[in-house]
Amino acid sequence: MIHIPDLKQLAALVKELEDQTIVCMRCGLCQSVCPVFAETGRESDVARGKLALLDGLAREMLRQPAQAGQRLNKCLLCGSCAANCPSGVNVLEIFMKARAILAAYQGLPAAKRLILEKMLAHPRAFDRILEWGARFQNLVSRPVSKTLGTSCARVASPLIGNRHFVPLAPQPFHKQLASLDTEKGASGLKAAFFPGCLLDKFFPHVARDVVDVLTHHGVGIWMPPGQGCCGIPAVSAGDMATFEKLAMHNIDLLEEKETDYLVTACATCTATLKEVWPAMLGNLPADYQDRARALAAKTIDIHQLLVDHVGVAPPPEEGEPTVTVSYHDPCHLKKSLGVHQQPRELIAASPGYRLVEMTGADKCCGMGGSFNLQYYEISCSIGALKKRASRPPGPLW
Ligand code: SF4
Numbered sequence: 001m002i003h004i005p006d007l008k009q010l011a012a013l014v015k016e017l018e019d020q021t022i023v024c025m026r027c028g029l030c031q032s033v034c035p036v037f038a039e040t041g042r043e044s045d046v047a048r049g050k051l052a053l054l055d056g057l058a059r060e061m062l063r064q065p066a067q068a069g070q071r072l073n074k075c076l077l078c079g080s081c082a083a084n085c086p087s088g089v090n091v092l093e094i095f096m097k098a099r100a101i102l103a104a105y106q107g108l109p110a111a112k113r114l115i116l117e118k119m120l121a122h123p124r125a126f127d128r129i130l131e132w133g134a135r136f137q138n139l140v141s142r143p144v145s146k147t148l149g150t151s152c153a154r155v156a157s158p159l160i161g162n163r164h165f166v167p168l169a170p171q172p173f174h175k176q177l178a179s180l181d182t183e184k185g186a187s188g189l190k191a192a193f194f195p196g197c198l199l200d201k202f203f204p205h206v207a208r209d210v211v212d213v214l215t216h217h218g219v220g221i222w223m224p225p226g227q228g229c230c231g232i233p234a235v236s237a238g239d240m241a242t243f244e245k246l247a248m249h250n251i252d253l254l255e256e257k258e259t260d261y262l263v264t265a266c267a268t269c270t271a272t273l274k275e276v277w278p279a280m281l282g283n284l285p286a287d288y289q290d291r292a293r294a295l296a297a298k299t300i301d302i303h304q305l306l307v308d309h310v311g312v313a314p315p316p317e318e319g320e321p322t323v324t325v326s327y328h329d330p331c332h333l334k335k336s337l338g339v340h341q342q343p344r345e346l347i348a349a350s351p352g353y354r355l356v357e358m359t360g361a362d363k364c365c366g367m368g369g370s371f372n373l374q375y376y377e378i379s380c381s382i383g384a385l386k387k388r389a390s391r392p393p394g395p396l397w
């Protein structure tokens with residue numbers, strides 16, 4: 001169904017897109033680093049092909065909106081192309097704006113509308129729905145890998161097929177620790193903590209570890225109750241209303257107390273708060289835009305905070321390392337934010353740990369949020385390449 005969008009906003013977005021896409025000189029350097037292109041070999045799947053499409057976006061939307069949407073959505077938003085672009089084309093911002101234009105023009109598919117507008121946009125209701133989901137998930141899914149902690153559907157399901165997925169944690173982090181307000185310690189710093197949906201609902205032990213590590217290093221923590229999603233699933237789908245609503249909700253909460261930093265331990269949340277909020281909240285009142293920019297400036301990845309500002313360093317006397325680990329660079333941390341040295345320095349600073357670099361440490365894992373749901377086979381192939389590349393010689397794996 002074609003929706004009648006807010007024409008003024010739409011025209012402004014199209015104009016912004018035209019100004020940004022014109023920077024692409026069609027050199028094709030993005031081709032060699034695009035994980036989707038490596039799988040499909042199709043020009044329309046790489047940044048250059050998508051940018052060429054956007055050149056005639058208004059015409060293309062009128063002629064074939066569904067096809068234009070498909071081409072735009074077949075992208076992990078990994079940022080490999082932008083990181084490798086000699087012209088500095090802001091590919092991710094362009095793709096998100098284009099998706100917003102298409103969503104405004106076409107409307108969102110019913111399933112996405114249900115999840116984004118009716119669930120994600122309402123943090124308390126979303127929490128409750130997933131709490132019920134965690135309680136009853138074993139009726140429809142069964143654990144399949146103890147090592148990876150993944151599950152599969154119990155019976156053949158057209159929706160999830162034979163996919164492996166990480167189940168919801170039995171108890172989300174916000175139920176274990178609803179809020180926190182601790183004093184600055186030896187570091188002299190205080191940070192607001194934004195766990196984000198993944199840590200809260202799937203990996204609460206990581207959120208607990210963040211609290212323990214910050215406390216151990218004398219960083220005071222402000223964690224307001226009732227936080228919502230950072231908004232990346234909404235803005236990636238082009239649902240600007242949900243994205244803006246979530247951003248305003250979180251800005252109001254996170255600003256309540258004065259802190260030195262806003263710390264996150266999820267690369268995608270960090271990149272969203274730091275890069276996507278300032279770029280994509282142009283429709284909010286000026287006051288909210290200023291506050292979003294102020295929070296973005298304070299947002300920092302936990303490794304970067306610990307190494308660059310707390311000064312975590314190796315202990316003076318090191319024993320023989322007994323645990324060997326490798327490290328995967330999350331796309332949004334390295335390619336969007338340039339953070340790659342600090343996680344390695346933290347491993348080096350941990351007594352007993354030895355880092356072995358894998359081949360292609362910064363190659364995309366293929367997950368890409370909802371890309372994994374829509375293009376599961378391509379996602380698996382990219383993941384399999386990563387798995388093969390991550391096996392160093394020797395007895396470790
Ligand atoms: S690398 Fe940059 S300038 Fe070259 S084709 Fe890709 S997006 Fe355009």
Ligand code: SF4
Binds near residue numbers: 033046075080
């Ligand atoms: S963001 Fe990643 S998947 Fe999308 S076009 Fe760029 S390199 Fe390819």
